[in-house]
Amino acid sequence: xxxxxxxxxxxxxxxxxxxxxxxxxxxxxxxxxxxxxxxxxxxxxxxxxxxxxxxxxxxxxxxxxxxxxxxxxxxxxxxxxxxxxxxxxxxxxxxxxxxxxxxxxxxxxxxxxxxxxxxxxxxxxxxxxxxxxxxxxxxxxxxxxxxxxxxxxxxxxxxxxxxxxxxxxxxxxxxxxxxxxxxxxxxxxxxxxxxxxxxxxxxxxxxxxxxxxxxxxxxxxxxxxxxxxxxxxxxxxxxxx
Numbered sequence: 001x002x003x004x005x006x007x008x009x010x011x012x013x014x015x016x017x018x019x020x021x022x023x024x025x026x027x028x029x030x031x032x033x034x035x036x037x038x039x040x041x042x043x044x045x046x047x048x049x050x051x052x053x054x055x056x057x058x059x060x061x062x063x064x065x066x067x068x069x070x071x072x073x074x075x076x077x078x079x080x081x082x083x084x085x086x087x088x089x090x091x092x093x094x095x096x097x098x099x100x101x102x103x104x105x106x107x108x109x110x111x112x113x114x115x116x117x118x119x120x121x122x123x124x125x126x127x128x129x130x131x132x133x134x135x136x137x138x139x140x141x142x143x144x145x146x147x148x149x150x151x152x153x154x155x156x157x158x159x160x161x162x163x164x165x166x167x168x169x170x171x172x173x174x175x176x177x178x179x180x181x182x183x184x185x186x187x188x189x190x191x192x193x194x195x196x197x198x199x200x201x202x203x204x205x206x207x208x209x210x211x212x213x214x215x216x217x218x219x220x221x222x223x224x225x226x227x228x229x230x231x232x233x234x235x236x237x238x239x240x241x
Contacts, residue, residue, distance in 0.1 A: 005032060009052040025070055029082075036084060041084075042064075054122070058135055059124075062126065065121055066083075067081040067082075067120060068081075069120055069142075076145075079118030079119055080097065083157070085157075096115065099118040108179070108182055112163060112164070117183075127234060135155045136168075136205075137152070137153040142190075144190075147189060148190060149186065150185070150194065152196070152232075171241065186208070189213070194210065203233065205239065208229060210224065211223065211224065
C-alpha cells in the first residue's frame with residue numbers, strides 16, 4: 001500500500017499539467033486514509049512515504065501530522081495536512097488550507113481545522129498551559145508570489161478537533177495593541193532566507209530580526225534579515241522575548 005502512495009505522490013507533485021495535480025491529491029488522500037484504517041497503523045512509520053511528505057511528531061507523541069504542498073500553478077501553492085491521533089480506531093483530522101483567505105491581522109486569528117493557515121510544519125514543541133497541552137507549530141508558508149511567512153502557530157486539540165491560535169506570546173498585537181497575539185508571524189522578501197527555529201544551546205526559539213530595504217514597515221515583501229537575531233524563551237506559561 002505504501003508503494004501505491006509513493007506512485008500517486010510522484011504524480012501529484014510532478015504531473016505535467018498543474019491542473020491535473022488536485023485530482024492526484026484526492027487519490028492520494030483516499031489511499032492514505034485507507035492505509036491509516038488498517039490495524040495498528042499508528043505504529044507504522046511509513047519509512048518510504050516520509051521521503052515524499054512531512055510526517056512530524058511532537059516530543060510527547062500526542063499525535064502525528066501528515067503534511068505536504070502542491071504547486072497548482074507557477075505562482076500558487078496549496079497546503080495539505082491531516083492529524084492522526086494515537087487511538088485504536090482511526091481518529092483523523094483533515095486540515096483545510098485557508099492561508100490565502102485570512103485577514104491582514106493573521107496574528108490575531110483563532111482558526112480551526114476547516115480554516116487552517118496552511119504551511120509546511122517543520123517542528124512541534126508541546127507545553128502544558130492551564131492543565132492542557134498547547135503545541136507550538138513551526139510553519140513555513142510560501143503561497144504568496146511576493147513574500148514568504150514563517151509562523152509560530154499554537155494548537156490545542158479539543159473534543160471538537162484542533163484549534164489554532166492562543167495567547168501564549170508575551171507580545172501585543174499590532175492590529176489590537178491592547179491584546180496579546182494568538183500567533184507570531186515573520187514575513188519577508190520572496191528571494192531571501194530568514195531563519196526561525198529552536199536553538200537547544202540557547203534553550204530558545206531564535207529568529208532573524210527583519211528590516212525593510214526601502215524603510216517602509218508596511219511593505220513586508222521588502223523585509224530582509226538585518227544580521228541580528230531575537231529569541232523567545234518559555235517563561236511562566238508564555239513565550240517571552
